[in-house]
Amino acid sequence: MSEKTPGQLTFVQKALRMTKSTFPLVGLAKANSRLMRAISSGAHHFQFLVEWGVDNPEYFDHYLDQFYAWKKSRNSLPWERGVYSSFALQATTKDGRKPSVLELCCGDGFMAYHFYSLIADSVVGVDFDPKAIKSANRNNKSDNISYAVGDIRTDIPEGQFDNIIWDAAIEHFTEAETQALMATIASRLKPDGILSGYTIVESGGGHKHLHQHEYEFHDKADLSRFFTPYFANVQVFETTFPNRTNLYFYATNDKLPSERYLNLVESR
Numbered sequence: 347m348s349e350k351t352p353g354q355l356t357f358v359q360k361a362l363r364m365t366k367s368t369f370p371l372v373g374l375a376k377a378n379s380r381l382m383r384a385i386s387s388g389a390h391h392f393q394f395l396v397e398w399g400v401d402n403p404e405y406f407d408h409y410l411d412q413f414y415a416w417k418k419s420r421n422s423l424p425w426e427r428g429v430y431s432s433f434a435l436q437a438t439t440k441d442g443r444k445p446s447v448l449e450l451c452c453g454d455g456f457m458a459y460h461f462y463s464l465i466a467d468s469v470v471g472v473d474f475d476p477k478a479i480k481s482a483n484r485n486n487k488s489d490n491i492s493y494a495v496g497d498i499r500t501d502i503p504e505g506q507f508d509n510i511i512w513d514a515a516i517e518h519f520t521e522a523e524t525q526a527l528m529a530t531i532a533s534r535l536k537p538d539g540i541l542s543g544y545t546i547v548e549s550g551g552g553h554k555h556l557h558q559h560e561y562e563f564h565d566k567a568d569l570s571r572f573f574t575p576y577f578a579n580v581q582v583f584e585t586t587f588p589n590r591t592n593l594y595f596y597a598t599n600d601k602l603p604s605e606r607y608l609n610l611v612e613s614r
């Protein structure tokens with residue numbers, strides 16, 4: 347922001363400038379923010395203990411990440427997930443037209459609101475847990491997002507979408523369910539549409555990361571094999587954090603995001 351001359355300032359701005367020059371207002375504001383962050387972190391830690399201490403819902407309230415867990419763990423995974431799927435949305439944006447998005451198993455709607463709604467024409471979020479949808483409607487509402495309760499094994503919303511996002515959820519289905527779902531998912535995409543999402547690599551030793559997981563993938567090839575019968579171009583890549591290995595996927599019958607969305611890869 348360029349500095350304004352005294353003549354351009356309103357009365358309130360002039361008063362603010364004078365106060366700042368005589369009183370440590372900025373330091374005080376920062377101390378207040380620090381205190382509020384500590385209070386908010388404590389409140390979200392308490393929510394985490396209550397919600398996850400003895401059992402847990404199938405969806406995650408990502409405000410727990412934002413206000414408590416991220417600072418503690420330094421693990422940026424939830425944000426990474428939102429960013430990689432938004433690359434797929436950037437890739438389907440053309441001639442100023444924003445994409446129509448379907449988010450399968452949208453959970454609390456945090457991703458739909460914070461990562462997709464600004465760059466999408468519309469987002470439809472579906473999840474079979476009424477509590478997740480209630481939370482989404484309460485905390486992550488926007489005019490261009492609609493949330494619906496539905497079991498995607500039988501109720502994938504009708505329509506043709508530019509993007510379908512299946513984030514942190516493909517592992518909640520058996521191999522047979524995923525195979526059966528893939529034909530319907532492919533049929534809901536426009537010819538140049540992109541399916542994107544994230545899942546976790548199995549930890550080994552038969553131990554599941556979450557008891558609601560039906561099938562955790564061995565590696566990139568194990569995940570790819572579900573997409574290749576339906577999509578000409580599939581990209582699966584991996585990121586690693588101290589306690590987990592993550593898999594991301596893009597599947598399309600047109601060009602992959604990195605080939606199509608050239609701003610992503612070209613320096614000029």
Ligand SMILES: C[S@@+](CC[C@H](N)C(=O)[O-])C[C@H]1O[C@@H](n2cnc3c(N)ncnc32)[C@H](O)[C@@H]1O
Pocket residue numbers: 404405406408450451452453454457472473474475478496497498499512513514515518
């Ligand atoms: C780990 S959460 C991920 C939620 C969200 N995508 C996110 O990234 O926060 C998995 C979600 O899959 C949903 N889910 C599991 N099986 C489903 C099904 N058959 N139909 C619709 N949603 C389902 C759960 O209710 C839960 O919200």
